[in-house]
Every structure is written in C-alpha cells, then in structure tokens.
Amino acid sequence: MHARFFPKAHQFVYRLFMCSIDLDELTELHQKHRLFSVDRGNLFSLRTSDFLPLTEDLHPGTAGATSNHYGYKPDDQPTLKERVVRYLNTHGVEADSTVRVELITLPRMLGYRFNPVSFYYVRDTTGELIASIVEVTNTFHEMKPYLLSAIDRDEKGFHRRTPKNFYVSPFSDVDVEFEFKLRPSVNRLTVQIDDLEGERRNLATAITGSARAFSDRALAGFIFTYPLLTLRVIFLIHWHALRLWIKRVPWFAKNHRTADQNNLYRPHESLTEPAKTDTVVSPAPQS
DSSP states (O other): EEEEOOOOOOOEOOOOOOOEEEEEHHHHHHHHOSSSSEOSSSEEEEOGGGGGOOOOEEEEESSSOOSSOOOTTOOOOOHHHHHHHHHHHHTOOOOOOSSSSEEEEOOOOOBBBOHHHEEOOOOOTTTTTEEEEEEEEEETTEEEEEEGGGGGSSSSEEEEEEOSSSSSOSSSSSEEEEEEOOOOOEEEEEEEEEETTEEEEEEEEEEEEOOOOOHHHHHHHHHHSSTTTTHHHHHHHHHHHHHHHTTTTTOOOSSGGGGGGSEESSSSSGSSSOOOOOOOOOOOOOO
C-alpha cells in the first residue's frame, strides 16, 4: 500500500508475493525445487550478487567513489551471509557465522529483476532478533542499505527515523527522512516505511502478508496469481508516476542535489557529474 498525503493525495494497493529465505538454506532450496534456482536461471531465481554488494565501492555523494569500506579485495567472493555479517560488524553489531539471517525479497522472474526493497532479519543462536537491514533499490538500480539495531528496538520490533539521502522517486525529495517500523513475527510480515518532512508525513508505505510453505506447487500457482510479477511492479511504478505527473505533483530531477545522495551502491552516472546544490521543481505543463 502506498498513500501520498502531500502535496496531492494519491493512493493504491496491489498484491504480490515475496520469498522468505534462510541464507543457510540457499543450497538446499536450489537442489530441492524445480522452479527455483540460486545463481542460475529458472522461472524463479535469486542471484546473490543482486544483494548487499559490499565488495563494490560505496558512493559518498560527491564526484567519484571512495575505496571499499569493508576491507574486501577486488577478487574476493564472500557469500551473501558473510557480507551481512561483515556489514553488521563494521557498524557495531556483534555477529558471526552462527547467526541466522532471513532474507525477505522479490525473486527474479524469468531472469528479470526489479526489487524496490528487501529485508534482512538477523537472529542470534537463541532466536533473539539483534538487527535488521532494509535494502532499498530505485529505478536507476542504485542500492542503499539502512541498518536497524538494538538502539532501534521497541516492544514490537524495530522503529527508526533516519535521513533518507537517496533518490527513490522523482516526486519525493532526497533530504527528507525515512521512518521504518518493522514488526517481525514467525508467520506474519508487517512493515511500514514513511517519508517525513519535519513532523509532516508526506508518504506512507506498508507491506503486510501471511507466510506460506515454500514449495514448487506454491510457485507454480504464483505464475497465474502474479503473472510477470517483477515486470508488473516496474510497470505500476511508472504508471502511478504518470498519474502523479498528470495531477501536477512537483518532481525533482535526478541530477540535482547530488551531494545529498550518499552512502549508496552502483551510483547512476548523474552522480559522477559536478554536483548541483539547487533543486529543480518541474510541474506538468498546462493542459
């Protein structure tokens, strides 16, 4: 569910499915299921290189990119779980190979990937939730992880408000804040991600769902329930962007406020150009 409150009201709801995967079980899932593969093409697949690319340079928001922040060498090929553990340790969360990492994400479908957001839930050997990573990807295929740790815990899960500094939508500025509310449970997914400007809530996004067993039968049914899922997601993003443009909602160019787009991976070429500090707001033309 997306609900925009300012400057114009706009709301929509659509159904999808996401895979919930224990990273220690990737090999087993690959071997067990005919319709799902890991690091290989299939009807549904997951490529570990699509996630948390810590071996790549992190873009700081100025021209060029810094050296790798996590100590990896160009030829290193750590597993996705190893990258998660390295990310947590670098950011002050104690973790090792014994933690359980659950990844909740959209799979590739027929090899095509577009994944607006993925969630990592990290638990210690007792099952206690110690951290979560929210990995946001925009339509330029830039990626930015946001960490929620013990200081963000509340009685229901995680709650954090943090600077966005990322270009997600042309209709939302980059210098507002994300507010994350994650309510982890065994059989239920409940996530809310809002855009806040000061105390004003401009945009609310919610993802809710109930768990089902991971099986080829379920995946086969999803072919018909959610046909061309990832293509549908990217189509709906552009369709609703067109509707917002028709409503004359102001939009922000990607190549402006480049200095405020930082700590992200796979930067678009616009971020390597000379930074511009002004914001261009372009309304739709008069009809």
